[in-house]
Amino acid sequence: MRFLHLSDTHLGYNQYGLFERGKDFFDAFNEAVEIAIERDVDFVIHTGDFFHSSRPSNRVIVEAINILSRLKDRNIPFFTISGNHDRGSNVKDISPLNILQTSGLTVVDQRVVEHEGVFISGIKYVSKAGLRHLGGLKESINRLLDQTGNGFKILMLHQEFYPFFPESELYLSEEIPEGFDYVGIGHYHIAQEPTEINKAVIVQSGSTEFTAYHESEEKKEKGVYLVEVDREIKAEFIKLRSLRPFISVRLDEDSLDDLIRDLKEKVEKIASSSDKNAVVIFKGILRKSGVKDILKILEDYGLKAGSDQILHFNFNITREIQLQDESFILENEEKLISEELKKIIGDKDLYSSVKEVIDHLRSFESIDDAKKYLKENPDLLEL
Ligand SMILES: [Mn+2]
Numbered sequence: 300m301r302f303l304h305l306s307d308t309h310l311g312y313n314q315y316g317l318f319e320r321g322k323d324f325f326d327a328f329n330e331a332v333e334i335a336i337e338r339d340v341d342f343v344i345h346t347g348d349f350f351h352s353s354r355p356s357n358r359v360i361v362e363a364i365n366i367l368s369r370l371k372d373r374n375i376p377f378f379t380i381s382g383n384h385d386r387g388s389n390v391k392d393i394s395p396l397n398i399l400q401t402s403g404l405t406v407v408d409q410r411v412v413e414h415e416g417v418f419i420s421g422i423k424y425v426s427k428a429g430l431r432h433l434g435g436l437k438e439s440i441n442r443l444l445d446q447t448g449n450g451f452k453i454l455m456l457h458q459e460f461y462p463f464f465p466e467s468e469l470y471l472s473e474e475i476p477e478g479f480d481y482v483g484i485g486h487y488h489i490a491q492e493p494t495e496i497n498k499a500v501i502v503q504s505g506s507t508e509f510t511a512y513h514e515s516e517e518k519k520e521k522g523v524y525l526v527e528v529d530r531e532i533k534a535e536f537i538k539l540r541s542l543r544p545f546i547s548v549r550l551d552e553d554s555l556d557d558l559i560r561d562l563k564e565k566v567e568k569i570a571s572s573s574d575k576n577a578v579v580i581f582k583g584i585l586r587k588s589g590v591k592d593i594l595k596i597l598e599d600y601g602l603k604a605g606s607d608q609i610l611h612f613n614f615n616i617t618r619e620i621q622l623q624d625e626s627f628i629l630e631n632e633e634k635l636i637s638e639e640l641k642k643i644i645g646d647k648d649l650y651s652s653v654k655e656v657i658d659h660l661r662s663f664e665s666i667d668d669a670k671k672y673l674k675e676n677p678d679l680l681e682l
Pocket residue numbers: 307347348382384486488506
């Protein structure tokens with residue numbers, strides 16, 4: 300038996316508000332489907348965040364159906380669970396993934412599906428409030444395990460496990476009971492080497508494209524796992540090739556010219572080997588200059604966003620601001636907002652619920668979609 304494991308495709312995410320980035324996520328998914336067909340797999344599992352939004356646009360749904368139909372035509376079933384991005388409203392609505400059930404996709408939220416002697420079970424993303432209420436996942440997982448019969452057993456999860464999420468109190472070794480053969484986990488976007496816990500092979504395949512770009516991601520490839528089950532389980536990581544190239548630059552005002560000369564070299568090297576123009580991410584601290592000054596220097600070196608070589612410049616920088624008493628503070632907008640919010644709310648649990656709602660709202664494609672969602676779900680915070 301052979302299957303493909305992928306995760307966090309985030310279809311419909313027009314990162315930086317760019318249509319080109321939206322297309323990148325589809326390119327990556329398309330490539331994963333191609334691998335499934337080429338390697339002649341028996342089925343595909345996807346561990347959540349298939350869509351980026353719980354309200355994907357019509358265009359995104361149609362495009363997803365088109366790609367899924369290539370698997371359906373070859374009788375390759377596709378099993379998935381709802382992630383935090385595509386689970387729909389907790390109470391009233393169902394996941395948009397249900398729209399795709401006639402396109403060969405099966406949603407395995409809180410149930411077990413048998414496919415040719417293989418038992419595929421899954422649990423949709425459970426929020427922090429939900430986890431507190433349930434006292435973890437173990438009970439729900441055991442209930443699923445009880446519904447399986449004799450055969451290969453797969454479990455799909457989409458959760459924050461320690462130490463991948465350092466603040467999480469969810470431990471793999473405590474939540475996964477003995478009895479499963481393969482546990483596929485989504486949500487953490489950086490692919491991990493397979494491990495073994497309670498006799499199950501644990502695989503986190505990571506996202507198929509870059510949703511946030513960290514230095515830690517720079518060293519890791521994006522891809523999918525091809526899993527061969529014979530007498531033993533062999534999970535092989537297959538790197539995706541259709542990805543958008545990213546270049547990360549740490550700004551240092553004392554050596555701007557050197558930095559940008561270096562960047563120019565990198566950009567040219569990438570342009571000669573990739574079909575796609577690069578996204579450049581700037582990080583670091585600015586004291587004397589602003590973003591405009593940096594853009595001016597870049598232009599002097601012939602580097603421009605929206606050109607053949609560069610798609611987009613992203614500035615994720617901290618500014619140093621002088622206060623009246625002559626002291627300095629470092630200001631990073633994102634961090635400042637979180638800190639301020641924490642102070643206003645005061646309660647740690649309530650803060651994490653509010654933050655979860657905010658992050659969810661940010662996943663909508665437009666403000667109108669977010670407004671509509673808020674109107675329809677006045678009890679969003681489950682207070
Ligand atoms: Mn995700």
